[in-house]
Amino acid sequence: MTTEQLDSIASKFDIDGEVISYAPYGDGHINDTYLINTKKRKYILQRINNSVFKDVDLLMGNIEKVLSHAKKSIVAYGGDPERETMTLVLTKDGEKYYRLGEKYYRVYVFIDKTVSLNLARTNEDFYQSGVGFGKFARLLSGFDADEIHDVIPDFHNTRVRFANFVRTLDKDALNRAAECKNEIDFVFKREKLCGKLVDMLNSGEMKSRVTHNDTKLNNVLLDEKTGKAVAVIDLDTVMKGSTCYDFGDSVRFGCSTAIEDEEDLSKVHFSLPLFEVYSRGFLGALEGALTDTEVKNMSLGSVMMTLECGMRFLTDYLDGDNYFKISKDKHNLIRCRTQFRLVEEMERDYDKMLAIVDKYA
Numbered sequence: 001m002t003t004e005q006l007d008s009i010a011s012k013f014d015i016d017g018e019v020i021s022y023a024p025y026g027d028g029h030i031n032d033t034y035l036i037n038t039k040k041r042k043y044i045l046q047r048i049n050n051s052v053f054k055d056v057d058l059l060m061g062n063i064e065k066v067l068s069h070a071k072k073s074i075v076a077y078g079g080d081p082e083r084e085t086m087t088l089v090l091t092k093d094g095e096k097y098y099r100l101g102e103k104y105y106r107v108y109v110f111i112d113k114t115v116s117l118n119l120a121r122t123n124e125d126f127y128q129s130g131v132g133f134g135k136f137a138r139l140l141s142g143f144d145a146d147e148i149h150d151v152i153p154d155f156h157n158t159r160v161r162f163a164n165f166v167r168t169l170d171k172d173a174l175n176r177a178a179e180c181k182n183e184i185d186f187v188f189k190r191e192k193l194c195g196k197l198v199d200m201l202n203s204g205e206m207k208s209r210v211t212h213n214d215t216k217l218n219n220v221l222l223d224e225k226t227g228k229a230v231a232v233i234d235l236d237t238v239m240k241g242s243t244c245y246d247f248g249d250s251v252r253f254g255c256s257t258a259i260e261d262e263e264d265l266s267k268v269h270f271s272l273p274l275f276e277v278y279s280r281g282f283l284g285a286l287e288g289a290l291t292d293t294e295v296k297n298m299s300l301g302s303v304m305m306t307l308e309c310g311m312r313f314l315t316d317y318l319d320g321d322n323y324f325k326i327s328k329d330k331h332n333l334i335r336c337r338t339q340f341r342l343v344e345e346m347e348r349d350y351d352k353m354l355a356i357v358d359k360y361a
């Protein structure tokens with residue numbers, strides 16, 4: 001977007017201070033994010049991806065309710081509600097977003113003096129992210145699930161994700177299947193696994209909760225100086241789910257020895273020491289709040305979230321890259337390969353993962 005376009009959009013919001021600059025920001029795969037710098041403070045401006053979030057009104061309604069609940073809880077324990085969660089900046093007309101034709105925009109206060117990481121610099125970073133997501137789960141524990149709606153139905157229904165994969169493979173619209181034979185076989189071998197967590201949730205064996213559902217490391221901000229967890233961001237997918245999804249998705253992203261789109265697979269490994277660090281952080285922050293079934297299935301959640309994410313990258317590759325943002329050729333296939341490498345190694349280390357979770361639960 002040009003500065004003129006950004007200026008015109010920003011002017012619709014209740015922003016404090018004259019704007020000095022706009023810059024593309026962050027590494028999210030879904031929304032277009034910009035940092036706004038004004039003479040007084042900084043903001044995040046996002047163009048909401050409305051091909052992913054089809055009902056923007058519903059999405060922003062959810063976010064407003066979650067933020068309001070989170071802020072009350074933060075105030076109740078004596079925390080800082082402007083720093084420990086996000087703050088939505090309304091439009092000058094008091095709306096949660098601004099619509100221009102078929103495009104939708106929103107603004108948040110920028111949570112300053114923090115970092116968002118794609119790879120933990122130290123074990124302590126990853127431990128802190130576990131503490132952050134664990135605290136966030138606690139913040140939401142008193143939140144009534146009926147207050148919010150499923151913005152993306154079946155988001156972590158891995159069986160439905162598998163069916164989507166098969167449908168896309170059958171079409172093979174761009175004739176890409178031939179080059180993905182190994183990855184396709186990899187998924188088919190694990191078809192049975194796809195229904196496991198969903199069945200437990202449906203039968204009531206697994207507790208349904210309001211969860212974040214996108215708990216990767218770069219969705220938690222750490223204090224620039226102390227490295228301590230400050231706030232969980234990217235609340236677009238807060239919906240009903242399982243704590244095992246949230247634990248599992250953090251493990252998927254953060255227990256890798258390499259970034260999500262590393263092309264050199266010899267660098268990509270599942271790290272048991274990092275798994276232990278995360279278990280200590282997340283389970284420690286949730287001490288006593290989890291059911292036995294949740295504790296027992298944290299490792300299954302890790303395998304499932306990684307398999308599901310790899311399958312989603314593969315599906316998107318076969319479909320012609322319509323969902324995740326890409327910045328290079330075969331980007332989604334590269335991402336898929338790292339995920340499947342991690343799944344293989346988690347399967348190898350599964351008993352050790354179970355023992356680690358047991359130790360910290």
Ligand code: ADP
Binds near residue numbers: 030
């Ligand atoms: P996406 O859905 O595309 O992942 P996010 O909402 O996660 O979008 O935003 C992308 C990135 O922008 C985040 O990973 C983070 O680095 C940064 N970011 C988003 N919101 C804030 C905020 N309120 N304060 C500071 N950084 C933010």
Ligand code: GN1
Binds near residue numbers: 234
């Ligand atoms: C997307 O929005 P972002 O980049 O934080 C995706 C997640 C995937 C993740 C893979 C709404 O997360 O589900 O796990 O990419 N978000 C959505 O990195 O689909």
Ligand code: MG
Binds near residue numbers: 219234
């Ligand atoms: Mg994000």
